Amino acid sequence: MSHSCHRILLVESETAIVDQVFELSEQVDAFRLQILLAADYERLADMLDHFDFSLVVINVQRLPTGTSLTDLCIRVHPKPVLLLVPDLDAAALLSGLRAGASDIFSYRCLAGEAQAFVAALSRLLSRAAQLEAVPRYRETLERSLEELRSDQLAAQQVQQNLLPPLSQTVGDIRFDYELTPSLVLSGDFVDVAPLDNNLTLFYLADVSGHGASSALVTVLLKNMTSRVQRAHRENVELADLSPAAALHLLNRELLDTGLGKHFTIFAGVLDARTSRLKYAVGGHHPMPLLRQGGEVVFLEGRGMPVGLFDEPFFDEQDVELAPDFSLTLFSDGVFEVMPGDSLVQREEQLKELIASGLTQPQRLRERLLGDADCPDDIAIMTLCRGAAHA
Numbered sequence: 326m327s328h329s330c331h332r333i334l335l336v337e338s339e340t341a342i343v344d345q346v347f348e349l350s351e352q353v354d355a356f357r358l359q360i361l362l363a364a365d366y367e368r369l370a371d372m373l374d375h376f377d378f379s380l381v382v383i384n385v386q387r388l389p390t391g392t393s394l395t396d397l398c399i400r401v402h403p404k405p406v407l408l409l410v411p412d413l414d415a416a417a418l419l420s421g422l423r424a425g426a427s428d429i430f431s432y433r434c435l436a437g438e439a440q441a442f443v444a445a446l447s448r449l450l451s452r453a454a455q456l457e458a459v460p461r462y463r464e465t466l467e468r469s470l471e472e473l474r475s476d477q478l479a480a481q482q483v484q485q486n487l488l489p490p491l492s493q494t495v496g497d498i499r500f501d502y503e504l505t506p507s508l509v510l511s512g513d514f515v516d517v518a519p520l521d522n523n524l525t526l527f528y529l530a531d532v533s534g535h536g537a538s539s540a541l542v543t544v545l546l547k548n549m550t551s552r553v554q555r556a557h558r559e560n561v562e563l564a565d566l567s568p569a570a571a572l573h574l575l576n577r578e579l580l581d582t583g584l585g586k587h588f589t590i591f592a593g594v595l596d597a598r599t600s601r602l603k604y605a606v607g608g609h610h611p612m613p614l615l616r617q618g619g620e621v622v623f624l625e626g627r628g629m630p631v632g633l634f635d636e637p638f639f640d641e642q643d644v645e646l647a648p649d650f651s652l653t654l655f656s657d658g659v660f661e662v663m664p665g666d667s668l669v670q671r672e673e674q675l676k677e678l679i680a681s682g683l684t685q686p687q688r689l690r691e692r693l694l695g696d697a698d699c700p701d702d703i704a705i706m707t708l709c710r711g712a713a714h715a
Contacts, residue, residue, distance in 0.1 A: 330357045330358070330359050331356045331357065331358055331379040331450055331454065332358075332360075332376065332377065332379055333350065333358055333361070333379065333380045334360075334361050334363060334372055334373070334380070334381045334382070335361070335362055335363070335382045336363045336364075336365075336366075336369050336382065336383040336384055336387050336388075337362065337363075337364070337382075337387060337409070338365065338387060339384075342384065342409070342432050343362065345432075345436070346360070347360060349435065349439055349446070350446060352439075352443045353446050353447050353450065355450070356450050364387070365387060366387070366392060369383075378401070378404060379404060379450055379453035379454070380404065380406075380407065380446070380449050380450055381401050381404065382406075382407045382409065383407070383408055383409065384408075384409040384410075384432060385409065386409075386410075386411065394408075394420075395423075395424040395425060398424050398426060399425065402425065403456055404456065405428075405452055405453060406426045406427055407426065407427060407428045407429070407445065407446075407449060408429045408430070409430055410431055410432070411432070411433060412431055412433065413431040413434070427449055427452075428448075428449065430445070474509075477509040477537065478509065480509075480510055480540060481509050484511065484540055484543060484544075487514075487543065487544065488504070488514075488515065488516070489502075489515070489516055489517045489518075491503075493517060495525050495595075496525070496597045497597070497711075498525070498595065498597070498709070498710045499708070499710070500517045500706070500707070501684075501685060501686050501706070501707050502515045502529075502686050502704065502706040502707070503687050503689070503690050503703075504702070504703075504704050505658075505690060505702065505703040505704075506702050507535060507658070507699045507700060507702050508535050510535075510537055510539070511543075511702045511704075512533070512534060512539030512540065512542070512543070513529070513530070513531050513532070513656045513658070513702040513703070513704035514529075514532070514543035514546055514547075514704070515527075515530070515654075515704055515706050516528055516547065516550045518550045518551075518553065518554050519554075520557040520594075522597075523596055523598040524594055524595065525594070525595045525597070526553060526554075526592070526593075526594050527593055527706070528590055528591060529590070529591050529654040529655075530543070530546055530589065530590040530631075531588055531589045531609065531656040531658075531702070531704065532586060532587075532588040533586055533587050533588060533630075534586065535702065541586075542579065542586050542588060542632075545575070545578060545579060546575070549571065549574070549578075553571065567603065567605070567641060568592045568593060568594055568603060568604055568639075568641055569605040569639040569641040571592060572590065572592060572605050572607045572628070572631055572637075572639045575632075576607075576631045576632060576634070579631060579632035580632060580635065586632055587631060587632030587633045588607070588632060589607055589608040589609040589610065589630050589631070589657075590606075590607040590608075590609055590631055591605075591606055591607075591609045591612070591613055592605050593605075595646075600645060600648075601643060601644065601645050601646065602644050602646055602652070603641065603642070603643050604624070604641070604643075605626070605628065605639045605641045606626035606627055607628045607629065607630060607631045607637075607639055608628055608629050608631070609628075610657055611655055611657065611659075611660075611672060611675060612624050612626065613653060614652070614675060614676060614679045615644070615651075615652050616650065616651045616653075616679050616684075617646065617647040617649065617650035617651070618647055621676050623676075624644065624652075625642060627640045628640045646710070648710065649711035650708075650709070650710055650711070651684045651707060651710075652707065652708040652709075653679055653684065653689070653706070653707045654704075654705070654707070655675065655703075655704070656702060656703060656704040656705075657701070658699070658700075658701035658702050658703035658704070659671075659675070659705070661699075661700045661701045661703075662693055662694050662699070662700070662703070663675075663693060678693075684709050686706065686707055689705050689707075690703065690705055
């Protein structure tokens with residue numbers, strides 16, 4: 326039962342009809358009702374100006390000749406109008422419905438149609454109650470959306486604080502990246518973590534899905550980075566963790582969270598002393614593009630996504646880096662905005678971009694995305710040394 330009071334405006338001056346409508350209205354037990362009377366059109370217009378009504382019941386005999394019933398229904402809209410007519414013939418029914426009335430009864434036959442009239446009142450009042458609830462629902466929804474927006478913006482700030490500087494130089498190698506989220510929070514994540522005077526850990530990860538749940542996984546990634554850095558400082562067990570071993574550890578920890586999320590990742594450790602890159606691949610595509618010695622090639626490697634399998638396989642590779650080189654990493658979101666009928670065509674386009682000498686992530690993003698919307702998170706990360714930087 327509704328606890329709020331629903332107001333009905335009855336346009337009627339004949340006492341017998343008024344009493345009959347009041348008596349039948351008392352049988353509507355789903356609502357608390359207040360019925361106000363308007364004996365003529367002037368009183369009707371005045372009350373519509375000063376009160377809100379859930380339902381307007383109008384005896385058309387009380388309207389002045391020439392009154393537009395259509396205009397009156399429009400004025401009451403979206404609340405329902407129930408008409409009372411002398412005789413409910415086809416002409417009266419068609420005229421009333423065309424004007425916008427929700428239901429029509431003959432006031433001469435109310436006693437014989439009492440049950441139908443009560444049912445009509447209940448139905449129309451239910452519709453009015455739903456309409457009256459819309460602003461409350463909208464207000465509640467807007468308040469919830471605003472809270473969600475505030476939470477997401479706060480989470481976005483936290484996530485941005487976890488990211489490394491957009492550009493930094495470690496030893497003689499420059500690291501740059503660009504993240505373009507499709508939503509407020511990004512499922513793509515990058516990090517650069519100097520471990521000691523020679524070793525630098527870096528990675529680009531692409532978490533499945535979008536939004537808050539995907540962003541939570543990036544916190545796990547950052548936690549791993551911090552633990553490995555701390556282990557190197559303190560010379561504890563994680564200090565000698567290889568890229569592949571790190572992915573196995575991440576895989577176990579992600580499965581243990583029960584989040585049902587997974588991610589692809591390219592993780593590498595640069596050794597400045599030997600000028601070599603050791604890396605592991607966790608289902609990541611496209612593979613990074615290495616430009617050195619006048620050639621541009623995709624690095625080799627394969628592996629399973631992190632967080633899907635209990636015993637995954639992660640390929641670990643080792644490559645020597647020339648004095649002048651660039652290494653460019655992409656998340657698979659770039660393929661969503663690139664032309665081409667096949668994956669091979671898009672991969673060739675990426676190679677051509679890198680071969681042209683572009684190594685700045687922002688310029689690469691502009692060439693790939695332009696002014697188009699971003700249907701998926703896009704991450705681009707570059708490592709450059711020597712003349713390869715442009």
